[in-house]
Amino acid sequence: MNPVRYAKAPSIAEAIATVSAERDALYIAGGTNVLDLMKLDVEEPALLVDITGLALRTIEATPSGGVRLGALATMADVADSPLVRSGFPVVSQALLASASPQLRNMATIGGNVLQRTRCAYFRDTSQDCNKRKPGNGCSALAGVNRMHSVIGTSSHCICSHPSDFATALLTVDALVHVTGMSGNRTIPIDELYVLPGDRPDIENVLQPGELVQSIELQASPHARGSAYLKVRDRASYEFALVSVAAALEIEGGNVLQARVGLGSVAPKPWRAHDVEAALIGKPANATTFDAAARIATRGMRGYGQNDYKIPLTMRTVRTALGLAGGIA
Ligand SMILES: Cc1cc2nc3c(=O)[nH]c(=O)nc-3n(C[C@H](O)[C@H](O)[C@H](O)COP(=O)(O)OP(=O)(O)OC[C@H]3O[C@@H](n4cnc5c(N)ncnc54)[C@H](O)[C@@H]3O)c2cc1C
Ligand code: SF4
Numbered sequence: 001m002n003p004v005r006y007a008k009a010p011s012i013a014e015a016i017a018t019v020s021a022e023r024d025a026l027y028i029a030g031g032t033n034v035l036d037l038m039k040l041d042v043e044e045p046a047l048l049v050d051i052t053g054l055a056l057r058t059i060e061a062t063p064s065g066g067v068r069l070g071a072l073a074t075m076a077d078v079a080d081s082p083l084v085r086s087g088f089p090v091v092s093q094a095l096l097a098s099a100s101p102q103l104r105n106m107a108t109i110g111g112n113v114l115q116r117t118r119c120a121y122f123r124d125t126s127q128d129c130n131k132r133k134p135g136n137g138c139s140a141l142a143g144v145n146r147m148h149s150v151i152g153t154s155s156h157c158i159c160s161h162p163s164d165f166a167t168a169l170l171t172v173d174a175l176v177h178v179t180g181m182s183g184n185r186t187i188p189i190d191e192l193y194v195l196p197g198d199r200p201d202i203e204n205v206l207q208p209g210e211l212v213q214s215i216e217l218q219a220s221p222h223a224r225g226s227a228y229l230k231v232r233d234r235a236s237y238e239f240a241l242v243s244v245a246a247a248l249e250i251e252g253g254n255v256l257q258a259r260v261g262l263g264s265v266a267p268k269p270w271r272a273h274d275v276e277a278a279l280i281g282k283p284a285n286a287t288t289f290d291a292a293a294r295i296a297t298r299g300m301r302g303y304g305q306n307d308y309k310i311p312l313t314m315r316t317v318r319t320a321l322g323l324a325g326g327i328a
Contacts, residue, residue, distance in 0.1 A: 020209025065219035071110030090226035157200030167263030193268035
């Protein structure tokens with residue numbers, strides 16, 4: 001048992017000042033990830049700053065037709081929001097495909113985008129893991145790596161990012177609004193995460209103490225024409241093997257705009273720019289979708305037990321494009 005202090009943040013400013021001032025302090029929102037990892041001795045904060053009393057739960061329309069989601073809005077509330085369901089079906093579908101109803105009632109969307117990998121070696125302190133202890137080695141490279149990544153990996157880490165929600169956010173050009181000791185800034189979701197390289201312990205561009213205040217979904221025709229497809233070992237309450245978020249704007253039978261996000265195949269939610277380029281300006285039909293899906297696997301490599309993810313990615317992209325485009 002590790003001693004840990006607990007403080008309930010009375011204001012956003014005090015939450016940020018407290019966490020910024022103490023190296024081993026962590027925010028706690030729903031607690032569904034951070035408490036799990038504390039029980040496993042993977043996270044060992046000296047101080048937990050509870051942010052659940054802050055006024056960051058609102059889900060509201062923005063003047064430009066988008067939706068601003070407070071960081072403390074629960075996964076359940078966001079999934080059920082009529083604003084999200086009508087303008088951003090991919091987001092609602094990704095959330096409903098995540099975890100379980102109980103978890104979705106507790107877990108917040110700010111915590112969701114910052115959840116840690118589910119790599120079993122990361123979660124087991126008896127195993128070598130460069131993310132937990134840089135320089136210790138990576139047990140997954142030659143280990144049980146069926147759930148691990150096939151793109152964006154390094155010789156130091158091959159973990160996969162588990163968030164369905166963050167994968168969907170890629171396709172609606174989401175913006176993450178954060179505040180720290182040096183003020184406010186806005187980070188496009190695709191720029192929030194960093195690849196492991198030789199520092200797998202660094203997962204995102206947030207500065208110590210920076211607080212996610214809200215996530216903004218930007219309205220667009222492609223966001224309205226979007227869909228999420230998650231392939232997993234069982235139909236519910238399971239992380240993805242491969243997931244695909246697809247968003248298409250189709251006019252006059254041609255693809256005008258496209259966004260494609262891949263989940264659980266990379267250490268961060270992976271935007272498939274090559275696939276998008278292969279779709280834009282082409283007829284929205286089976287031939288185009290087949291060709292674009294083949295491109296999705298460019299640059300992928302397996303590590304043995306996860307080789308299956310490469311053909312599975314191709315098939316999942318193909319089916320997700322069909323769902324987004326209303327074309328089988
Ligand atoms: C059994 C199980 C199954 C699951 N299945 C899925 C699944 O299928 N798909 C999926 O996507 N997820 C899944 N999850 C993950 C779940 O969605 C996350 O645990 C949850 O969203 C985290 O939110 P939270 O509010 O509980 O975060 P917390 O546990 O409170 O925090 C998580 C991290 O975020 C930080 N943090 C929290 N809020 C903020 C903020 N506003 N600003 C800055 N930092 C912050 C915390 O310091 C901590 O590091 C599953 C979890 C469990 C336990
Ligand atoms: S894949 Fe990454 S998280 Fe998993 S053991 Fe290797 S270094 Fe650790």
